[in-house]
Amino acid sequence: MRWEWRAWRERLLHLWRGSLRVRTIVLTVVLSALAVSVIGVLISSSVRSNLFDSRRDQVLAESGRAADQAQRMFTNAAELGDGVDVQATADSALDAVQRSTTASYLALIRTARQDAPVLVENRASFVDFTDRFVSADLRATVLQNAGTTVAWQPVAIQREAGAVPGITTAAAIDTVLSGDYELYLVYDLSDVQQTLDFVQGILVAAGIALVGIFGGVAYLVVRLVVGPVRVAADVSEKLAAGDLEERLPVKGEDELATLARSFNRMADSLQSQIRQLADLSRVQQRFVSDVSHELRTPLTTIRLAGDVLYDQRADFPPTTARTAELLHTQVERFEAMLADLLEMSRYDAGAVELEMDPTNLVRLVEESISAVEPLALERGSEIRLVAPGGYFEADVDARRIRRILQNLLGNAIDHGESKPIVVYVDSDERAVAIAVRDYGVGMKPEHVERVFDRFWRADPSRQRTTGGTGLGLAISLEDAAAHGGDLAVWSEPGQGTCFRLTIPRRRGDQLTGVSPLGLPPDPEVAA
Numbered sequence: 001m002r003w004e005w006r007a008w009r010e011r012l013l014h015l016w017r018g019s020l021r022v023r024t025i026v027l028t029v030v031l032s033a034l035a036v037s038v039i040g041v042l043i044s045s046s047v048r049s050n051l052f053d054s055r056r057d058q059v060l061a062e063s064g065r066a067a068d069q070a071q072r073m074f075t076n077a078a079e080l081g082d083g084v085d086v087q088a089t090a091d092s093a094l095d096a097v098q099r100s101t102t103a104s105y106l107a108l109i110r111t112a113r114q115d116a117p118v119l120v121e122n123r124a125s126f127v128d129f130t131d132r133f134v135s136a137d138l139r140a141t142v143l144q145n146a147g148t149t150v151a152w153q154p155v156a157i158q159r160e161a162g163a164v165p166g167i168t169t170a171a172a173i174d175t176v177l178s179g180d181y182e183l184y185l186v187y188d189l190s191d192v193q194q195t196l197d198f199v200q201g202i203l204v205a206a207g208i209a210l211v212g213i214f215g216g217v218a219y220l221v222v223r224l225v226v227g228p229v230r231v232a233a234d235v236s237e238k239l240a241a242g243d244l245e246e247r248l249p250v251k252g253e254d255e256l257a258t259l260a261r262s263f264n265r266m267a268d269s270l271q272s273q274i275r276q277l278a279d280l281s282r283v284q285q286r287f288v289s290d291v292s293h294e295l296r297t298p299l300t301t302i303r304l305a306g307d308v309l310y311d312q313r314a315d316f317p318p319t320t321a322r323t324a325e326l327l328h329t330q331v332e333r334f335e336a337m338l339a340d341l342l343e344m345s346r347y348d349a350g351a352v353e354l355e356m357d358p359t360n361l362v363r364l365v366e367e368s369i370s371a372v373e374p375l376a377l378e379r380g381s382e383i384r385l386v387a388p389g390g391y392f393e394a395d396v397d398a399r400r401i402r403r404i405l406q407n408l409l410g411n412a413i414d415h416g417e418s419k420p421i422v423v424y425v426d427s428d429e430r431a432v433a434i435a436v437r438d439y440g441v442g443m444k445p446e447h448v449e450r451v452f453d454r455f456w457r458a459d460p461s462r463q464r465t466t467g468g469t470g471l472g473l474a475i476s477l478e479d480a481a482a483h484g485g486d487l488a489v490w491s492e493p494g495q496g497t498c499f500r501l502t503i504p505r506r507r508g509d510q511l512t513g514v515s516p517l518g519l520p521p522d523p524e525v526a527a
Contacts, residue, residue, distance in 0.1 A: 028218035036207040067171035078176035086119040103185035116179025164190040354397040368405035380418030387425040400479040407472035412438035433517040439496035
């Protein structure tokens with residue numbers, strides 16, 4: 001049950017967060033229901049108060065007239081002398097009161113603590129009349145206001161179907177010959193309650209109908225407004241996916257139509273600019289590719305001539321020999337630049353195909369370290385390999401992974417400040433990670449953000465040992481992406497830099513979860 005409740009809660013939260021229509025309709029219904037409820041309560045309270053006050057005033061007036069009638073009968077009987085039967089007069093008075101009023105019950109109770117002779121017995125509709133309908137406060141009020149006003153109190157009258165509201169009125173009666181008595185009349189207000197229930201039922205039905213109408217109106221309004229917004233969102237998604245021919249339908253002359261026209265003009269402008277940029281990019285790619293290919297032929301000739309001069313440099317004067325050495329170095333750099341440009345043009349054209357084979361990455365890393373180790377020792381940097389063990393074999397294009405490692409190791413040697421360089425290799429069941437960590441100058445945050453940009457260098461004036469064209473990291477990033485992997489960087493000024501390559505172990509898999517290595521890796525692993 002708990003899981004089912006959580007699942008339902010998640011569904012409701014997703015529906016609430018993901019649908020503007022649902023939020024608008026629900027809020028409209030809730031707020032309208034709250035407003036209708038408040039108004040209904042106020043109207044019901046006002047009607048109840050008016051009905052009760054009207055019925056109470058009617059009952060008090062009727063009770064006052066009945067009390068006056070009874071008082072006149074006792075006064076007239078007393079004027080006839082001592083031979084009058086006071087009890088018979090009391091009975092006649094009560095009968096007259098009962099006939100002239102709508103009271104359900106009545107009682108004539110002798111007032112306590114008086115010296116007059118008891119000539120009239122207490123009379124009530126039933127035995128426990130005073131316990132059910134007369135409170136001590138009401139009796140005290142009668143004595144306090146004797147002969148002036150009619151007192152009253154609300155009571156509950158028990159019926160077979162349940163309790164109904166009622167009012168008990170009380171008035172003081174002077175029997176003259178038998179002392180003071182209290183006349184109590186109990187009135188049934190069930191008719192008032194029925195009227196109030198009817199009014200409240202009408203209010204509830206009207207309130208539900210109003211809330212339903214508000215909800216329907218909100219639905220129609222939201223459909224008119226949110227519908228075009230949803231269509232715009234769908235068209236935007238298609239545009240973002242590359243379907244540049246999608247446009248919004250334009251209907252009418254209202255604000256939504258104006259929005260659709262503006263959106264379509266924006267889409268036309270974006271389509272035109274994207275096409276221009278695409279054409280320019282294709283021209284640029286073709287230019288780079290063509291130039292790179294065209295330069296290879298004269299470069300080969302220059303390379304052959306330069307090699308001849310370089311091999312015979314010992315027979316040249318020192319100045320000419322040095323010139324031959326510089327020519328040889330720059331030709332090699334020119335060849336590397338052309339190779340990088342051709343590689344980038346292949347990536348830009350989407351013409352890269354990987355030659356995937358199961359490869360032990362630890363062995364591949366060892367070979368890459370061996371290739372650059374003499375250069376690292378010349379710069380005073382020791383390269384250490386840390387491979388704790390695990391699933392090191394992965395389906396990769398060994399040539400491209402080796403190129404990534406050569407770029408990362410070359411950068412570490414150039415910027416490592418003759419400090420140790422640590423290469424980490426670790427893996428899990430789904431991914432393999434390689435990290436190259438140096439403890440050199442590091443980079444500023446703004447440099448880290450641009451480190452994979454083409455032809456960008458953090459410090460162009462810095463002397464480099466491994467040469468470079470400014471395309472190495474950009475190509476490495478493309479190589480990592482081609483494997484479905486990721487190339488990340490961490491750097492802090494004065495603390496060094498760490499590049500981490502993470503690739504899936506199987507071809508076609510997607511990286512999920514956390515990389516097997518931290519960024520930077522935990523130093524304790526290398527201890």
